[in-house]
Amino acid sequence: MTFDTQSGDDRKNNTALYYSAALIALVLKCVLDSVFLASERLPVSFGLISSSMLAISFVAGILLARHGQISSKIVRHSSANVGKIILEGLSKIVLQLLISFLVSGILLLLFVDENSPSGVIEGTAMNFVGAIFLVMGVEIYLFIYYALHIRRNEKTKKFTKILSVGTIILYAVMALIRSSSESDNPLAGIGVFFLSIIFILTIGRTPWVALLTKKEKKRLAWLSAVGFFAFAFVGTLIAFNESEGLHYSLEFFLPASSGLVGIAMLFGAMYAARLCGPAIMSLPTASAVDRRNSEVSSLTHLNRIIAETIDFDTLIDNLTQRAMDVSRASAAWCELYSPSGERTVASMKFINKEQIEWLFNFGSFEILVRECTAPLMIESFDEHKELAPIASFPKPIARSMIIIPLYEGPTKIGALIVLQLQNFGFEIDDVNVLSSFGDNISIALRNARLIRESIKNERIQHEIQVARQIQTKLLPQKIPSVCGYDIAPFSLPANEVGGDYYDVITLQDGRVAVFMGDVSGKGVPAAFYMAKLKGVVLALAREVTGARDFLSKINSTMYGNIDRQTYITLSCVILEPNSPTISLARAGHMPFLVKQHGGVSVVTPRGLGIGLAPAKIFDANLEEFSLELSVGDSCFLFTDGLSELQNPQAQDFGYEPMLDVLRSPASHSAQSIISEVMKSADRHAQGHPQHDDMTALAFIFRGTKNILTE
Amino acid sequence: MNDLKFTIDHQSVGDVKLLKLQGYLDAHTAPHLESALGNLIQEGSHKIVVNFKELDYISSAGLGVFMVYIEDVRTTGGDIKLSEMKPKVFTVFDLLGFPMLFEIVEHDQIALAKFTA
Numbered sequence: 062m063t064f065d066t067q068s069g070d071d072r073k074n075n076t077a078l079y080y081s082a083a084l085i086a087l088v089l090k091c092v093l094d095s096v097f098l099a100s101e102r103l104p105v106s107f108g109l110i111s112s113s114m115l116a117i118s119f120v121a122g123i124l125l126a127r128h129g130q131i132s133s134k135i136v137r138h139s140s141a142n143v144g145k146i147i148l149e150g151l152s153k154i155v156l157q158l159l160i161s162f163l164v165s166g167i168l169l170l171l172f173v174d175e176n177s178p179s180g181v182i183e184g185t186a187m188n189f190v191g192a193i194f195l196v197m198g199v200e201i202y203l204f205i206y207y208a209l210h211i212r213r214n215e216k217t218k219k220f221t222k223i224l225s226v227g228t229i230i231l232y233a234v235m236a237l238i239r240s241s242s243e244s245d246n247p248l249a250g251i252g253v254f255f256l257s258i259i260f261i262l263t264i265g266r267t268p269w270v271a272l273l274t275k276k277e278k279k280r281l282a283w284l285s286a287v288g289f290f291a292f293a294f295v296g297t298l299i300a301f302n303e304s305e306g307l308h309y310s311l312e313f314f315l316p317a318s319s320g321l322v323g324i325a326m327l328f329g330a331m332y333a334a335r336l337c338g339p340a341i342m343s344l345p346t347a348s349a350v351d352r353r354n355s356e357v358s359s360l361t362h363l364n365r366i367i368a369e370t371i372d373f374d375t376l377i378d379n380l381t382q383r384a385m386d387v388s389r390a391s392a393a394w395c396e397l398y399s400p401s402g403e404r405t406v407a408s409m410k411f412i413n414k415e416q417i418e419w420l421f422n423f424g425s426f427e428i429l430v431r432e433c434t435a436p437l438m439i440e441s442f443d444e445h446k447e448l449a450p451i452a453s454f455p456k457p458i459a460r461s462m463i464i465i466p467l468y469e470g471p472t473k474i475g476a477l478i479v480l481q482l483q484n485f486g487f488e489i490d491d492v493n494v495l496s497s498f499g500d501n502i503s504i505a506l507r508n509a510r511l512i513r514e515s516i517k518n519e520r521i522q523h524e525i526q527v528a529r530q531i532q533t534k535l536l537p538q539k540i541p542s543v544c545g546y547d548i549a550p551f552s553l554p555a556n557e558v559g560g561d562y563y564d565v566i567t568l569q570d571g572r573v574a575v576f577m578g579d580v581s582g583k584g585v586p587a588a589f590y591m592a593k594l595k596g597v598v599l600a601l602a603r604e605v606t607g608a609r610d611f612l613s614k615i616n617s618t619m620y621g622n623i624d625r626q627t628y629i630t631l632s633c634v635i636l637e638p639n640s641p642t643i644s645l646a647r648a649g650h651m652p653f654l655v656k657q658h659g660g661v662s663v664v665t666p667r668g669l670g671i672g673l674a675p676a677k678i679f680d681a682n683l684e685e686f687s688l689e690l691s692v693g694d695s696c697f698l699f700t701d702g703l704s705e706l707q708n709p710q711a712q713d714f715g716y717e718p719m720l721d722v723l724r725s726p727a728s729h730s731a732q733s734i735i736s737e738v739m740k741s742a743d744r745h746a747q748g749h750p751q752h753d754d755m756t757a758l759a760f761i762f763r764g765t766k767n768i769l770t771e
Numbered sequence: 772m773n774d775l776k777f778t779i780d781h782q783s784v785g786d787v788k789l790l791k792l793q794g795y796l797d798a799h800t801a802p803h804l805e806s807a808l809g810n811l812i813q814e815g816s817h818k819i820v821v822n823f824k825e826l827d828y829i830s831s832a833g834l835g836v837f838m839v840y841i842e843d844v845r846t847t848g849g850d851i852k853l854s855e856m857k858p859k860v861f862t863v864f865d866l867l868g869f870p871m872l873f874e875i876v877e878h879d880q881i882a883l884a885k886f887t888a
Contacts, residue, residue: 581831583798625842626835630867649867669868673838682871 076126083122090115090314091188095181109316116315119192124199131207143211144269148281150204151336154197154329155288161197162295165190169306184313187306191314194299194307198322201292201329208332209264220262227256232321253327260331270339272354275347282340288333296326356494359387363501373509378408380505381477384498385410388463388491390479395502397467397475407475416458423451430464430476436496437464441484452484461486465499469507477502524585528558531588535595540565543573544638548760549731551739559754560587561700562594566602571638574602574611577698577758578631578650586627594619594629608633608646609685616648616671616679629671632698639765641690646683649673651704654697654716656723657690663716664688692764695723695734702753706742709749714742734759775800775828779807787818787886789879793825796833805836808851812840817849820882824855829863837873850874852882 090112097108172186209221231252273281298307300323311319343350366379377395385393394409394417406417421427425447429437439445442452442460452460459480467475477499481487532554540548550563560580567573576598580587597618598611605611611633619629630650636643645653649670652663666684673679697719706714722728722737735757742755777800780791788811796804811819821837837851844851852874856864864875876882 579831581835624835626832626839628831628835628838628867651866665866667868669871673868674872678871682868 079126190310292330561754
């Protein structure tokens, strides 16, 4: 792997260093050569060796610098990117070659008259030309190395190694041959031929050519043609025309380097030729390929949009835009149908509501859209019997269109419509692509709906939880005991809290107030009022004188402080420790069920619900009853969630079953009354779900301290 | 909770508006009644009779709807009278003490007569 592990800054520093070193080497060489050219007294061999060393340093510096710059870019690229990168690289070196050739040409023409350097200026000019073309050679090698590397596979790796080693060997061989004989040896030619074969094999297939856009393919075609000729021409000049300034400059700069640069040019020409064929061959199908690529990327993009976008409106908007892009439509809109058949335009592009309505005013258009059950293309309005009138208008909105119906399961939930100004603006391919769009849109719509519902449900569930928590905190944790009485409560909230309330409050004078109540409504609002009520009850507990007084004061406090449509029903029983006397008052709540004098009865003192009327009317209509209990007598309070508990036949539980329990001799404790009532309620309900809170409280009089109870 | 049906039939007798309720009046359907009453009052009709003959069930939400408008209606000299309740429905109103706040009668005619008197 040739990943550069140095940091960017380090690399930049190194690159600068190498360039500087190369520049210094070049300058030194020019100076040195000038010195040797000017004076004839200095030893030639020394001059040659040191000059060559400097030349080599220069090349090495450039090589290291450029390699450093390029290696950071040698990463795995997708096939699509490979093409673009190679194309860029190729155009750079072809351009560089042309510029190098031009500059060198100018330098040679201006400063070099003969082939043997006789002056400092000539020498320096030839050095520059040599340097320029050696750099060119380095560039070509690096470009090919890079081009092979970014599409590396096992075969390429092997061949690249062989190639690199082979080139070095060949160069060494050629250098030796050059130095030993004047003419070229056929061995060199065979070596070059062998290398060429390996090179062609190394380049191998070029599948990335097919993935370029049409424009890029055209560019590659003429670039590789130009490149081939340029490399071939310059290469020939360098390698075979010994009398040519280029060849001689290179030899002057670094002996035997012309062979190396010549091979580089050869490789460059072969690479360009290798690309030219596929580039030209791919041109005829380029449009179709581009089309297909754009469809694929549209669908990929589409799927990503669907996966990432949760906001419904943005999603539909994006989808409509994409549909337009992929079918090259002039306008598009997406409409959705409600269960009742109402049509709403969810998004529109390059068309407005009035124009859409104008189209739908044509009965034929409306019918077409409404009854479309499968993707439908109207190729030409002019040739369509029913839609021709639309096309005959002076500025028609459309002359061809595609309708894609959107389905959720068996139900048609909307349609995607794309329009084109011209007749025959769409092809079958467009219908196919849009069909898959339509499928995706349907999925997106369903997802959006499910997410919306899920969020709504979550919110509802959360609210329910909050309400339940509030209610739980407001109900008494422990019932205070009252001497002579056995008290037992029961509470079973429904899933959605119903606002039931009960409490047992000790009053100032030791008496105890038992409350049973129900806030109208459900959920958090009801729980809120429960909390408010509890606060009021606790605050008033200090100063109330009796059941009626308590309820009256509660109403006075709360009337006007709660919503108009909300009210609270309350029942209140005041118990006195060791006393058989109880007082009852009822503010709109369920009646009391009382077991007394050997029988049971429904006791309903008159009273309005809390919050329905101001004190004057409320107080005037509020009764208080006083009852004298015997040992064993009991009282049962409850909310309508219990009395209205339904069985599968929609019959209410009613009061009778509860009265039965009170009547029964088995009811000897408050808890047993509760248990029996609940068992009875269970039997009644037969598993039918409970919709309201069920709350109840029972108490039994045990007798005063002096009398032993049973 | 299943959404049970609730409908309102509008009639006029002179300047009195008669609303015949049908079905179930609970938290889901109460808004329907609320907007119907609201519209009548906004139009200027303050004499309203609500007939309960075909109403099978009413919940606290339904009862609350009447409380929303009664004060406004009475300040303008009008009223909302309730008529022909089924026994079960009447019990609900009765326990709450509504007879002390609203005129609950047995037939529409009685209510209408009270308006003209």
